[in-house]
Amino acid sequence: MTLTNPSDVLSALIRCPSVTPEEGGALETLERFLSELGFTVERPVFSEDGTPDIENLYARLGNDGPHLMFAGHTDVVPTGNLEGWSHDPFGAEVADGMLYGRGAVDMKGGIACFLAALARLTGDKGALPGSISFLITGDEEGPAINGTVKLLEHAAKKGESWDAALVGEPTNPNQLGDMIKIGRRGSLSAKLTVSGTQGHVAYPHLADNPLRVANALAAALLDPPLDAGNERFPASNLELTSIDTGNPATNVIPGSVDVTFNIRFNDGWSAETLSAEIENRLRQAADALPDRATRGPARYDISFQQRPSPSFLTRDDALIGTLSGAVKSVTGRMPELSTTGGTSDARFIKDYCPVVEFGLVGKTMHMTDECVALSDLETLTQIYERFIVDWFQAQEGRV
Numbered sequence: 001m002t003l004t005n006p007s008d009v010l011s012a013l014i015r016c017p018s019v020t021p022e023e024g025g026a027l028e029t030l031e032r033f034l035s036e037l038g039f040t041v042e043r044p045v046f047s048e049d050g051t052p053d054i055e056n057l058y059a060r061l062g063n064d065g066p067h068l069m070f071a072g073h074t075d076v077v078p079t080g081n082l083e084g085w086s087h088d089p090f091g092a093e094v095a096d097g098m099l100y101g102r103g104a105v106d107m108k109g110g111i112a113c114f115l116a117a118l119a120r121l122t123g124d125k126g127a128l129p130g131s132i133s134f135l136i137t138g139d140e141e142g143p144a145i146n147g148t149v150k151l152l153e154h155a156a157k158k159g160e161s162w163d164a165a166l167v168g169e170p171t172n173p174n175q176l177g178d179m180i181k182i183g184r185r186g187s188l189s190a191k192l193t194v195s196g197t198q199g200h201v202a203y204p205h206l207a208d209n210p211l212r213v214a215n216a217l218a219a220a221l222l223d224p225p226l227d228a229g230n231e232r233f234p235a236s237n238l239e240l241t242s243i244d245t246g247n248p249a250t251n252v253i254p255g256s257v258d259v260t261f262n263i264r265f266n267d268g269w270s271a272e273t274l275s276a277e278i279e280n281r282l283r284q285a286a287d288a289l290p291d292r293a294t295r296g297p298a299r300y301d302i303s304f305q306q307r308p309s310p311s312f313l314t315r316d317d318a319l320i321g322t323l324s325g326a327v328k329s330v331t332g333r334m335p336e337l338s339t340t341g342g343t344s345d346a347r348f349i350k351d352y353c354p355v356v357e358f359g360l361v362g363k364t365m366h367m368t369d370e371c372v373a374l375s376d377l378e379t380l381t382q383i384y385e386r387f388i389v390d391w392f393q394a395q396e397g398r399v
């Protein structure tokens with residue numbers, strides 16, 4: 001195997017079953033590869049009550065600035081139904097020009113391409129005109145508590161600082177060159193509990209069905225829409241994720257119901273203003289309920305997630321321009337600058353340096369038969385190579 005070949009690197013990583021929170025040998029493999037390239041590697045483990053211990057990796061090549069960070073994760077989501085896979089999810093099998101395996105695109109593939117790009121650059125041209133770091137967690141797909149956020153704090157405490165960061169998440173919807181992510185919407189989850197009075201379905205006047213109230217309150221959450229979006233971000237969106245009474249019987253009115261939902265919000269909101277809006281909508285909907293004269297006011301409780309994700313937007317035009325230029329020069333396509341989709345660990349990195357995201361095609365991420373075209377691995381490696389060279393050159397121009 002050779003480190004300049006991204007499919008060799010990716011195959012080795014896919015063969016490590018690193019389903020969150022298991023390290024699965026993936027960080028160990030990466031450490032070996034990075035050490036071969038001359039990186040100084042650290043493997044801190046972070047812990048917190050109520051969460052699994054998580055292994056992480058921070059590696060640096062070079063001692064001087066400018067300093068570019070590549071960030072990502074080696075943990076992967078579970079395989080799901082094994083019968084849905086036509087290839088071993090940890091076998092790294094190749095068929096018809098596609099490399100199969102969990103993490104192929106999300107995002108061991110991105111890591112493999114960046115590592116191969118560096119192996120080519122350091123092999124061809126020797127020392128870098130600055131430093132490059134890998135900031136890699138084993139806790140992106142999980143609670144994200146013992147991962148990137150703590151790794152950044154840990155490295156910064158030791159005196160590390162960065163001029164820019166590239167996250168290698170799969171940002172392209174259909175083909176390489178489609179899309180760069182320059183920001184992310186925020187994420188806020190919540191649970192609404194509505195209490196009623198349990199009873200017999202044939203005697204509803206003796207009970208107080210919480211589902212009737214929950215139905216009205218949920219409708220008020222969904223309509224009107226939170227906003228229409230703006231030139232920077234798509235519209236904010238509230239999705240119901242569960243309505244659960246825990247009631248297995250068909251002839252019992254349940255005593256209470258939990259309604260859970262998640263909101264993806266743009267930069268018109270903060271978690272605080274959004275929580276206030278939700279509380280306000282619930283209050284108004286509860287006050288407007290008909291037929292509560294005999295049963296009294298609706299009884300409900302709303303609780304919001306402890307650690308919501310903020311929205312963010314990268315405003316470093318030079319960084320975005322360098323990445324877009326690298327994508328265009330290799331693929332011939334000018335990528336869309338987007339803030340669509342989910343959130344990512346870039347939400348933590350943005351507190352330390354400007355951050356942009358570009359990786360593989362995300363079509364099969366989290367699915368059975370996750371796979372990547374071998375040709376995409378080669379193209380992304382060339383894009384990363386171009387980006388690294390151009391970024392360091394642009395830094396010289398800045399001095």
Ligand SMILES: N[C@@H](CCC[C@H](NC(=O)CCC(=O)O)C(=O)O)C(=O)O
Nearest residue numbers: 140141142143144340341342343344
């Ligand atoms: N589990 C973590 C973080 C969840 C992050 C997740 N991101 C994606 O699925 C990426 C998809 C994309 O790039 O559009 C999400 O948005 O839920 C946590 O909850 O902290």
Ligand SMILES: [Zn+2]
Nearest residue numbers: 106107140169
């Ligand atoms: Zn990912």
Ligand SMILES: [Zn+2]
Nearest residue numbers: 106141365366
């Ligand atoms: Zn993922």
